[in-house]
Amino acid sequence: MKRKLFGLFTVLLVFCLSASVFAFDPETFVYVAGAGGPQTLDPAACYDTASGEVLHQVYDNLFEYVDGQLDAIGPMLATEVPTVANGLMSEDGRTLRVPIREGVKFHSGATLTPEDVQYSFIRAMLADPAGGPMWMFFEPLLGVQTMRDVIAMAGGSGDFADISEVDADVLRKAYDLVAATIEVDGQDIVFNLVDPYPPFINILTTGGSWSSVVEKDWMIANGAWDGSPDTWAKWYDQALEDMTLYDKANGTGPFKLDTWDKSGAQILFSRFDDYWKGPAKIKNAVIKNIPELATRQLMLRAGDADAIYVGQEDLPQVRTLPDVVVVDGLPQVTNTVLFYSFTIPVEGNEDLVGSGKLDGNGIPSDFFADTNVRKAFNYSFDYDAFLQEVALGAGVTPVGPIPQSLPYVNTEQEYYTHDLAKAAEYFKQAFDGELWEKGFEVGIVYNTGNNTRKTALEILEYNVESINPKFKVNVVGLEWATVLDKLRSASLPVFVMGWLMDFPDTHNFAVPFMHSTGTFAGFCGQGLIDLAKVEFDELVEAGIKATDPAEREEIYFELQKRYVDLAIGMPFMEATTHRVMRDWVQGFVYSPAYSANYDFYTVYKEQK
Amino acid sequence: MLTYIARRLLFLPVVLIGVTLLVFVAMSLLSPYQLVSTYIKSPEELKNQSLDDLVRKYGLDQPAHVRYMNWMKNLFRGDLGYSVSASMPVKEAIARRFPATIELALFAVIPVVFGGIWLGTISAKNYNKPLDHLSRTFAIIGWSLPDFVFGLILLMVFYGVLGWFPPGRLSMWADTVVLTGDFVRYTGMNTVDSLLNGRPDIFWDAVRHLIAPVITLAYLWWAYLLRITRSSMLEVMNKDYVRTARAKGLTEKVVANRHIRRNAMIPVATVSGSMVLGLLGGVVIVETVFDYKGIGLLTATGAQQLDYTLILGTTLFYGMLLVLINLVVDLLYAVIDPRVRLE
Numbered sequence: 040m041k042r043k044l045f046g047l048f049t050v051l052l053v054f055c056l057s058a059s060v061f062a063f064d065p066e067t068f069v070y071v072a073g074a075g076g077p078q079t080l081d082p083a084a085c086y087d088t089a090s091g092e093v094l095h096q097v098y099d100n101l102f103e104y105v106d107g108q109l110d111a112i113g114p115m116l117a118t119e120v121p122t123v124a125n126g127l128m129s130e131d132g133r134t135l136r137v138p139i140r141e142g143v144k145f146h147s148g149a150t151l152t153p154e155d156v157q158y159s160f161i162r163a164m165l166a167d168p169a170g171g172p173m174w175m176f177f178e179p180l181l182g183v184q185t186m187r188d189v190i191a192m193a194g195g196s197g198d199f200a201d202i203s204e205v206d207a208d209v210l211r212k213a214y215d216l217v218a219a220t221i222e223v224d225g226q227d228i229v230f231n232l233v234d235p236y237p238p239f240i241n242i243l244t245t246g247g248s249w250s251s252v253v254e255k256d257w258m259i260a261n262g263a264w265d266g267s268p269d270t271w272a273k274w275y276d277q278a279l280e281d282m283t284l285y286d287k288a289n290g291t292g293p294f295k296l297d298t299w300d301k302s303g304a305q306i307l308f309s310r311f312d313d314y315w316k317g318p319a320k321i322k323n324a325v326i327k328n329i330p331e332l333a334t335r336q337l338m339l340r341a342g343d344a345d346a347i348y349v350g351q352e353d354l355p356q357v358r359t360l361p362d363v364v365v366v367d368g369l370p371q372v373t374n375t376v377l378f379y380s381f382t383i384p385v386e387g388n389e390d391l392v393g394s395g396k397l398d399g400n401g402i403p404s405d406f407f408a409d410t411n412v413r414k415a416f417n418y419s420f421d422y423d424a425f426l427q428e429v430a431l432g433a434g435v436t437p438v439g440p441i442p443q444s445l446p447y448v449n450t451e452q453e454y455y456t457h458d459l460a461k462a463a464e465y466f467k468q469a470f471d472g473e474l475w476e477k478g479f480e481v482g483i484v485y486n487t488g489n490n491t492r493k494t495a496l497e498i499l500e501y502n503v504e505s506i507n508p509k510f511k512v513n514v515v516g517l518e519w520a521t522v523l524d525k526l527r528s529a530s531l532p533v534f535v536m537g538w539l540m541d542f543p544d545t546h547n548f549a550v551p552f553m554h555s556t557g558t559f560a561g562f563c564g565q566g567l568i569d570l571a572k573v574e575f576d577e578l579v580e581a582g583i584k585a586t587d588p589a590e591r592e593e594i595y596f597e598l599q600k601r602y603v604d605l606a607i608g609m610p611f612m613e614a615t616t617h618r619v620m621r622d623w624v625q626g627f628v629y630s631p632a633y634s635a636n637y638d639f640y641t642v643y644k645e646q647k
Numbered sequence: 648m649l650t651y652i653a654r655r656l657l658f659l660p661v662v663l664i665g666v667t668l669l670v671f672v673a674m675s676l677l678s679p680y681q682l683v684s685t686y687i688k689s690p691e692e693l694k695n696q697s698l699d700d701l702v703r704k705y706g707l708d709q710p711a712h713v714r715y716m717n718w719m720k721n722l723f724r725g726d727l728g729y730s731v732s733a734s735m736p737v738k739e740a741i742a743r744r745f746p747a748t749i750e751l752a753l754f755a756v757i758p759v760v761f762g763g764i765w766l767g768t769i770s771a772k773n774y775n776k777p778l779d780h781l782s783r784t785f786a787i788i789g790w791s792l793p794d795f796v797f798g799l800i801l802l803m804v805f806y807g808v809l810g811w812f813p814p815g816r817l818s819m820w821a822d823t824v825v826l827t828g829d830f831v832r833y834t835g836m837n838t839v840d841s842l843l844n845g846r847p848d849i850f851w852d853a854v855r856h857l858i859a860p861v862i863t864l865a866y867l868w869w870a871y872l873l874r875i876t877r878s879s880m881l882e883v884m885n886k887d888y889v890r891t892a893r894a895k896g897l898t899e900k901v902v903a904n905r906h907i908r909r910n911a912m913i914p915v916a917t918v919s920g921s922m923v924l925g926l927l928g929g930v931v932i933v934e935t936v937f938d939y940k941g942i943g944l945l946t947a948t949g950a951q952q953l954d955y956t957l958i959l960g961t962t963l964f965y966g967m968l969l970v971l972i973n974l975v976v977d978l979l980y981a982v983i984d985p986r987v988r989l990e
Contacts, residue, residue: 069819074948075688076734087692169700170686185700200703276704280729280736298826301734302743303816303940307826325819329938333799334814337807343819486690520677520684520953527680527698536690558694 063342063623065644066322070637071344074330076304080296081284082251083163086172088539091248091634092326093299093306097146098251098290101137101156101228102244107630107638109372109444109543112244116140116151116252116291120240132235132586137228137243143315145254146288146295153223158255162264164217165271168279172249175541179236180220186275189213202272214268235586238544246632247542257289293319293640304328308639320626320643332356339363339621345644346620346637351433352490357619362647364624367433367617372442372540372631374548377495377609378559379407379416380529381566388530391482391515397470399478399509402532406481408566412474413606415465416533417455419502420495422611424457429494430612437610439599440552444613444631446588447545447595452603463506478509483533484525487516492535495611529564536562537614543632545595546583552608553598554579559608567607574601622647648981655974659967666966667959668715674955675711682707685731685954718959727963728956732949737960740945745964746835747816748941751864752926753836754857758865759872759926760919766869767876767915768908774881782873790870798863798936805859812859814938821852860937864930868922875918879911886910912983920976927968 077090085094102120105111112120121127121135128135143151160176167173167186174184183189191197193216195209202210222229232239243250259265263283264274279285288296293316294308305327312318327344329335332353338344340360349357358365383404385395393401407413422436435443438452467475483499485492493516500512517525525531536559540547551558555571575598582594602608618627618636626641674682679702686701687693702708706717721728727737735743766782773779789797805812816837817825824830824846825837833843837853883889884907892906893899927942934944942961949957 064819067819078731078734086694087688169697169704170694172694278704278729279731280734286734299734300822300826302740302747303822303826305822307823309827323823329814331935331938334802334936334938337802338814340807341810341813343813489690519689520681522690523684523687523693523698524678524680526693536693539691541694 063644063646065646067325068321068323068624068637068639068642068644069325069327069344069346071327071329071335071338071347072636073332073335073348073350074328076301076328077299077306079279079282079285080288080299081166081168081279081282082159082248082253083166083173083284084168084171084279084282085248086170088634089328091246092636093296094248094251094288094290095245095292095633095635096294096308096324096639097288097292097296098248098253099143099292100243100245100247100250100252101139102240104245104630104632107628107633109630109632112240114140115245116143116156132237133232135230135232135239136224137230139226139228140315141226143291144313145257145291146311147254147257148313149254149256151252151254151291153226153228155255156228156252157221157223158258158266159253160221160250161217162253162258162274163249165214165264166274166277166282168276168282172541175242175247175249176220179232179234179239179242180230181216182233186213186217189216192216202275205272207269210272211268214271218268234584236583237586237591238542238546238583241542241544241632244542244632246630246634248634251290253284254289258283261287291315294324314640316640319640321639324639336360339619342621344621345624346618348636349617349619351431351614351617354431354617354619362622363619364622365617365619366627366629367615369616369618369629370444370631371614371616372444372543373537373614374437374440374442374552374610375492375535375537375612375614376440376552376559377416377420377499377533377535377611378531378563379413379608380532380534380562380564381405381408381570382529382564383407383532384528384530388525391484391530391532393480393482397473397477397479400480402479402481405566406479407532409469409474410605411465411469413609414455415462415469415506416499416503417606417609418458418462418465419506420455420499420609420611421457421502422455425495425498425611429491429498430614433617434612434614437613439603440608440610441545441548441595441599442540442613445540445543445545445548447582447592449596449599452596452599454603455606455609457502459502459506462502466506466510475507475509478507478511480511480513481532482513482515484515484517484522484531485535486519486522488519495535496533526562529562531562534562540631545591546579549575549579549582549595549598553602570605570607574605648978652974652978655970655977659970662970663963663966666962667718670955670959670962671711671715671718674953674958677953679707682953682955685952688952718956722963727960730949730954730957730960732952732954732957733945737957740957741942741960741964743835744940744942744945747939748927748943750836750838750853751857751860751930751939751941752923754838755861755864755926756923758861759868759922762865763869763872764876764915767873768880768903770873770877771880771884771907771911772903779877783870783877786870786873789866789868792867794863794867794930794932795936797867798860798933801859801863802936812855814856814859814936816853816856816939817849818852818856821849824849856937856939860930860933860939863933863937864926872915872918872922876911876915879914880907883907883911909983913980916976916979916983920972920979924969924972927972928965 077093078087099116101117102112103115105113118138118140139153164176177183187197190213193209193212195205220231261283286299293314295311297307297309299306308324310319310322335347339347385392395401397403438454441448443450483496496514500514503510503512553575555568555576560568560571578594578598585591623644623646625645626643628638628641683701730737730740733740770779770782830844833840841849889906892902931943931947934941946961
């Protein structure tokens with residue numbers, strides 16, 4: 040018996056030792072991300088970074104950022120970038136002619152045509168899944184936000200429960216409105232914009248997964264919209280999983296999608312050898328999702344992963360690992376902002392607003408509608424301590440709601456600093472001195488799990504409470520689902536959110552942060568919506584229509600000044616990002632525009 | 648016996664309706680805008696969308712009883728709905744993830760159950776002797792260790808340092824063969840499928856990936872079975888019929904195996920049943936540390952993301968599993984103890 044056990048143990052040991060470990064495979068690149076894989080692979084619906092990362096490898100756009108640089112746009116599936124100078128953009132900026140590259144192959148083997156490009160965008164607009172990115176086409180091309188708005192333009196009601204309720208004639212007219220925006224003329228595509236829209240080319244550039252080009256015939260063969268003007272409603276706003284491209288892909292990009300192994304949380308790619316720029320250096324690529332950092336870290340050390348996701352707060356853990364490279368300080372176009380709600384519901388919100396009165400035991404509904412209160416809070420925050428101690432220096436302090444890496448930002452704009460004397464001054468002026476006398480108690484909220492935001496709020500709490508013993512700030516952690524629910528009813532007196540750009544233009548920040556219909560206004564109560572209509576809307580709308588850079592600069596400088604003067608919110612961080620990879624990874628190209636952490640076309644492996 | 652089984656099985660739908668109703672009542676306490684967090688998973692995903700449009704699109708504004716009835720109607724058609732967190736239909740998610748869990752359970756159940764019983768027997772037979780103390784101390788250390796700590800230690804030593812037992816279910820090369828080649832998935836269990844496909848290399852690779860999670864599970868759970876077996880055996884050892892057996896002149900081995908251990912097995916069978924259920928239900932922490940994508944991780948992720956179709960589907964599945972395993976345990980009582988009659 041003992042002899043048998045010894046024999047078994049020996050076999051096991053030999054088998055273990057003979058197993059291939061610490062392998063180096065120069066042809067396969069493995070990136071291990073954290074929790075959360077893609078939501079969809081359909082460009083019409085893809086609006087999250089994990090999905091965008093996949094699409095980046097599989098599809099091409101009309102244009103690309105040369106070497107990832109945001110200020111250098113070059114042609115990709117187009118052969119030229121339209122400008123007034125080259126005659127491809129009309130003088131009024133409303134018509135763009137884009138010559139399409141010839142001889143480009145899809146993964147299916149078919150050749151790209153201008154009809155494919157036209158179909159790609161029209162199909163995506165007609166599909167317009169709720170919560171998707173297609174507003175970026177509707178706004179420049181039709182001056183609206185959704186297909187519902189187009190149906191309203193066509194004479195129907197945009198407020199339907201199901202599209203089958205909409206009259207067939209209205210649907211046809213809506214189709215005609217959409218179809219008229221993108222036309223084929225020989226080998227060219229012509230975009231007809233409703234108004235000039237300077238960043239429209241950015242929307243069609245790499246990083247914009249929504250403007251990926253698909254193959255019309257393949258799509259139809261796989262059950263997508265058949266191209267008929269009368270049938271499109273069948274594919275309108277489908278559930279993500281019912282969309283044709285939900286889990287399959289056929290692009291012109293450098294990698295083919297082999298499989299999305301959902302149960303194994305991994306995506307396998309293989310090189311497309313007929314790629315029009317020439318084949319990539321690596322043959323296979325994998326994106327895996329592993330939530331546990333320790334497991335990811337061990338995989339990186341073992342060489343089973345070439346690159347892994349590591350959060351900013353965990354970066355010190357990997358900096359000292361042998362053979363591992365941390366590339367940090369990579370600029371992002373993003374902003375993290377502390378928002379104030381101008382009209383806070385009191386009933387049912389007692390956990391955050393207390394008594395709902397200015398009596399020292401709560402706050403009234405219009406607490407943050409008083410500019411003095413907002414300014415006092417803004418002066419209470421210790422920006423430098425947060426940046427250095429919490430964010431570990433990975434970023435810069437903003438000078439307004441628009442990141443400084445974008446054009447038309449006044450970097451000389453006077454901004455808030457940590458100044459408790461000034462904060463006290465404004466608190467004394469608030470509510471005609473009543474606030475200072477009676478004090479207040481307020482709950483300020485972060486979504487649980489986000490410790491960086493929690494610490495930011497604790498810094499604010501500490502400083503505000505140090506100004507007057509009657510001031511009480513409670514940092515409250517809520518589950519994301521509850522945060523979402525309370526955002527919808529604008530019930531959070533103070534909350535922190537970030538905004539990562541869709542396309543690198545000032546407009547993409549001006550709307551969500553300042554316009555009365557922007558993403559954040561609705562979460563900050565009617566008080567802010569009313570104020571935004573007076574102070575911001577007209578300027579925001581003028582900013583996007585202006586084609587003269589000097590005029591745009593003047594408009595956005597003014598918007599920034601008003602936002603800061605009125606202390607609408609407290610932007611406190613423009614974060615940089617980083618990558619963690621083995622030292623054998625070469626050819627890494629970074630662009631703030633890419634959803635992809637790694638561009639598989641440029642990376643390759645070379646053992647040191 | 649058959650009547651007993653039939654009666655227990657007839658009770659199954661009542662249990663299932665009960666548990667799903669309970670889950671639905673709990674979920675109905677959430678507002679539509681809390682439920683929409685399934686589709687907008689983090690603040691970063693909150694872009695230009697209208698929350699109201701999403702609520703309307705996915706019918707989250709319908710009253711809970713309407714959603715429950717719709718769910719029941721679909722259930723009768725064999726449709727458990729779509730899981731956003733798993734990115735696939737719930738039925739498919741369970742069908743894909745459960746084989747992984749069964750595979751882990753199959754490999755773990757022998758070391759866990761038999762190892763625990765063996766240790767308990769040694770302890771009882773050497774009551775208050777050094778071997779008893781040693782085995783109890785060894786097992787109790789395992790019981791006291793948080794599972795993620797022990798799992799991580801194993802992973803660091805056997806993967807990080809030695810490179811023997813990697814995380815996941817298969818190595819990348821094997822995954823590529825299984826996912827993109829001609830490999831046929833018969834059962835979803837890599838060890839079984841690899842043998843059926845004539846791929847011993849993939850079989851060994853799958854086994855390598857199972858060893859560390861199995862060791863973790865075994866070590867963590869031995870103490871529980873050891874204590875039950877030990878105390879149960881000590882109790883039986885003092886019974887009159889054991890003394891009689893010894894007085895008859897039976898060897899100690901026969902007394903221990905036939906008269907003591909068998910009679911001490913009833914509480915052990917109960918505990919083993921719940922352990923098997925625990926294994927089949929998925930062991931979230933072990934699955935997380937070893938990146939072993941089983942049904943436990945699936946359910947935990949679904950619950951975190953308020954993916955109520957997945958929660959309902961897995962609840963239904965667990966309910967079924969619970970009833971069936973308890974039935975098997977009850978049948979085992981009759982096998983172990985002839986005095987038990989199932990009528």
